[in-house]
Amino acid sequence: MKKRTLLKGAVAALALAATPALAQDKTKVGFVYVGPVGDGGWTYEHDQGRKAVEAEFGDAVETVYVESVPEGPDAERVITQMALDGADLIFTTSFGYMDPTINVAAKFPDVKFEHATGYKTAPNVSVYSARFYEGRAVQGTIAGRMTKSNVIGYIGSVPIPEVVRGINSAYIHAKKVNPDVQFKIVWVFEWFNPAKEADAAKVLIEQGADVILQHTDSTAPLAAAAEAGGVIGFGQASDMAEYKDGPRVSSIIDNWAPYYIARTKAVMDGTWESTNTWDGIGPGMVGIGEITDKVPAEVKAEAEALAASIASGEYHPFTGPLKKQDGSDWLAEGEVADDGTLAGMNFYVEGLEGDIPQ
Numbered sequence: 001m002k003k004r005t006l007l008k009g010a011v012a013a014l015a016l017a018a019t020p021a022l023a024q025d026k027t028k029v030g031f032v033y034v035g036p037v038g039d040g041g042w043t044y045e046h047d048q049g050r051k052a053v054e055a056e057f058g059d060a061v062e063t064v065y066v067e068s069v070p071e072g073p074d075a076e077r078v079i080t081q082m083a084l085d086g087a088d089l090i091f092t093t094s095f096g097y098m099d100p101t102i103n104v105a106a107k108f109p110d111v112k113f114e115h116a117t118g119y120k121t122a123p124n125v126s127v128y129s130a131r132f133y134e135g136r137a138v139q140g141t142i143a144g145r146m147t148k149s150n151v152i153g154y155i156g157s158v159p160i161p162e163v164v165r166g167i168n169s170a171y172i173h174a175k176k177v178n179p180d181v182q183f184k185i186v187w188v189f190e191w192f193n194p195a196k197e198a199d200a201a202k203v204l205i206e207q208g209a210d211v212i213l214q215h216t217d218s219t220a221p222l223a224a225a226a227e228a229g230g231v232i233g234f235g236q237a238s239d240m241a242e243y244k245d246g247p248r249v250s251s252i253i254d255n256w257a258p259y260y261i262a263r264t265k266a267v268m269d270g271t272w273e274s275t276n277t278w279d280g281i282g283p284g285m286v287g288i289g290e291i292t293d294k295v296p297a298e299v300k301a302e303a304e305a306l307a308a309s310i311a312s313g314e315y316h317p318f319t320g321p322l323k324k325q326d327g328s329d330w331l332a333e334g335e336v337a338d339d340g341t342l343a344g345m346n347f348y349v350e351g352l353e354g355d356i357p358q
Contacts, residue, residue, distance in 0.1 A: 027268050033068065034217075042093075042191065043067065043192070046256055048256070048257060052257035064082065064087070071097060079113075094191065101113050101125060112126075127275075129162070130278070131278060132252060134169075134281045136165075141306055143213060144175065151184060152182070152184070152212075153186070156215055157187075161343060171349060182353075219243065226243065238253060239290075318336065319334065
């Protein structure tokens with residue numbers, strides 16, 4: 001009996017010793033979201049990526065998230081708490097989280113951080129973004145072809161280079177196919193505010209816009225377009241397919257899942273390094289949602305051909321000749337904009353009206 005008791009004690013001790021190791025084997029991945037997971041756009045797609053991580057790695061990972069975190073001091077608190085709670089990898093998914101991410105990363109050198117759409121890195125901080133402007137070129141082509149009023153409305157969120165690039169790209173390509181087109185831009189100064197987004201869409205429609213583009217996160221502009229009738233729009237960040245039988249004629253889809261899976265795997269196998277990723281249609285980070293039958297067949301073919309040429313690298317959406325809004329030369333015939341200029345873009349191209357808010 002004594003031997004048996006000793007054996008039981010040894011087994012129990014081994015099991016107890018193994019418990020922390022088993023717990024450590026599970027990789028904890030955190031996500032910080034600027035909007036609610038049900039926004040139907042930006043945050044929804046990031047959360048789809050989180051779910052893809054769970055599906056890929058099963059019990060080997062644990063994911064956590066906090067939604068609707070304001071950009072600013074509260075973000076630093078949330079990120080810090082995630083690190084304190086044992087996260088091995090934290091994705092911070094909005095531009096305004098850049099400095100909070102850098103600040104927290106300095107305090108937790110063993111935690112890996114991934115910041116979306118920013119430019120500041122550190123030994124334990126990577127940045128990643130998508131070339132949304134490639135999708136805007138496709139949308140601009142469809143918008144320019146389909147507008148009857150020649151007025152296209154654009155709802156801007158926050159006046160950072162990412163949003164300015166999108167406006168410029170959409171305008172350049174709308175103008176290419178329709179020299180008479182005019183853009184009207186309304187800024188709401190938030191990423192997600194359905195009431196403001198709806199009001200902006202209604203104002204633009206009242207000003208004659210029969211096409212609405214948006215760089216905001218909710219489906220409210222599409223709802224406003226549906227209510228107005230005779231107005232088309234596009235899904236932003238996600239397919240927003242619930243409006244496919246209404247005003248939505250296509251979409252830009254942010255496909256974060258492959259990146260999130262790859263970066264989680266890198267943490268798990270010890271190969272993670274600080275990187276700067278900026279991918280577009282070709283690598284699949286930017287998807288073009290189904291172009292519906294509301295779009296004439298020849299316009300659909302033109303838009304699909306443009307997307308294919310961008311994906312292959314044959315064509316770049318910012319190819320000269322192009323001038324800046326003030327009439328000064330920017331790109332010569334055949335010249336392509338460099339990534340540095342695009343990353344810091346703070347000017348409109350020639351033909352766009354109004355000023356970029358400061």
